[in-house]
Amino acid sequence: MGWMYMVVCFCDFVIFPVFWSLIQVYGKGKVDDQWNPLTLQGAGFFHLAMGAVLGITSFGRSQEKMTAMTTPTTSK
Secondary structure: OHHHHHHHHHHHHHHHHHHHHHHHHHHHOOOOOOOOOHHHOOOOHHHHHHHHHHHHHHHHHHHHHHHHHHOOOOOO
């Protein structure tokens, strides 16, 4: 999920604005409109949701690690 979120943010804030400007320059000859990031539409709910998913996942994973460290293991 973290890698997917990173790729989506990189595309939405870096790649797509550059392509948008290039398409406008070569298509119309001037840049009239500004790129509107798709993930910021809807009050940025996508970023809030991804933050919650990644935060809960990392919290759960750290709890698993803490439990594994405190649980005694028996070796044969």
